[in-house]
Amino acid sequence: MTATAISLVDVTKAYNGRTVVDRFSFFVKAGECFGLLGPNGAGKSTITRMVLGMTPPDVGKITVLGAPVPAQARLARAGIGVVPQFDDLDQEFTVRENLLVFGRYFNMSTRQIEAVIPSLLEFARLEGKADARAAELSGGMRRRLMLARALINDPQLLILDEPTTGLDPHARHLIWERLRSLLGRGKTILLTTHFMEEAERLCDRLCVLEEGRKIAEGRPQALIDEQIGCQVIEVSGGNPYELRALMNGCAQRIEVSGETLFCYSSTPDQVRLQLRELSDLRLLQRPPNLEDVFLRLTGREMKE
Template sequence: MPITAINLEGVRKSYGKNVVVDDLSFVVTPGECFGLLGPNGAGKSTVTRMILGIAPLDSGSINVFGEPVPARVRLARSRIGVVTQFDNLDSEFTVREGLIVFGRYFGMSARDIKAVTPSLLEFARLEDKVDARIATLSGGMRRRLSLARALINNPEMLVMDEPTTGLDPHARHLIWERLRSLLAKGKTILMTTHFMEEAERLCDRVCVLDDGRRIAEGRPRVLIQEQIGCNVVEVYGGNPRELRAIIGPYARHIEASGETLYCYTPHPEQVCLQLLGRSGLRLLQRPPNLEDVFLRLTGHEMER
């Protein structure tokens, strides 16, 4: 039987009476990008902490590259690079010094660290910042440095917790491009995110969590087609009950969240035509996405 990158079976974790991970199972295969999706508090970070052996599990089992965690977590961790949600870079170091210190943490020789540093700097697009203090780097640069640092010992898998939180769109797209290049080289990536676009762009498969429970798993486009399968018209403003009566005949289903009605319809033009000229309304017609899957399955929007 081929060794999986990660295998969770029936994992449960509580803090007091608060269940944060509830009977969770999934498998990550080598070479894929697997996403844990959900709002803050859904249990995503707790799952990664258990996989890394930082937090104990109450029940169930975790195996990483065939090694049981936490019993043999050191062997598993030697094959993993970690990028935490909030960087723990030492701002007093230069970029070069930060890489050297982290390489030594993995027992690498000065010669080996020196040999890999140029390629890591090129990967992170920080060649011209090698002697700059980390404190002077922008948020996007620090994130790229965190990613380069996690690759210093050439791990087989990256575990990334909210890799682009707090970044501007340009920096986010640059991180995505770097991650795609790693996947093309055969790296395995486990990432947590609450950005649906990020998951759709990067992940081969996703596991959607809500309140610590798995509510869906599969390929993003397949989940979107299975759960939604038509276009979406967002309607802002107006009387929800009145609007439902008007557009209901053209909708497969309608979800309400706050002041917005989400109309899932194979006839978006008809929906917009019925609402044409009504004052106080704003309409947005778009393709379905993973956010719609989450709303459909839970009845509420993804909270960030």
């Protein structure tokens, strides 16, 4: 495996005169999990399509697993496994048949595919479901099958697009555990997600995008320390604008979102002291997290 699994240098892509990726650069080291975070329309899907060679950049240079893309995209894709956001399993095929059909896309013989199916079923915890139709599986089982399917060719690089969308907490944590085991085996992961806890748990480094541009990059905890660096107190139950005036002197930053006030302060006891007479308030004090970073950088207002 090359030391750098993915490299994008000054990549730009526009559709119908609208720039969706703007002079964007990043690299992914072999063996790490790198996250792309951003609101809808930030350019994440376009970037992954360019990495796969499905969409050519207008400007810039892309290298994946040592191969220039899109010029040698077929060569690069031989070492890539993809888990798309939406379920594209053949619902009428069994679990085993889904794996068999997908393996043939990589010119694997039936004997080669049959040899790896038991280990893939064990990895996905689907040993007892080999002959069940995909339509009969739960959502969590289907996502695990899609992950197992992406590993059929033993890829060096995995590209995961919102891998736990729509899953319940138990299924989500099981997927996370499986992904951590892949990282432990030296696989490289490019992850796009809206789920901040997912990024914080899995990513060695991540990049926050907005409108096709990079607005922050680094290790999750380093970004939290750099962008927030203090306790967060969420206050609800009162007029947030009146409360804001009360706390202005004891907070580094105050944000209002709907009926909730977010107070960022290195002296949270002083904030609580200021609010002690207001008995109807609900206060939640907590450490900062990646969601605070994301919302600070991209804004709390929903964007169409």
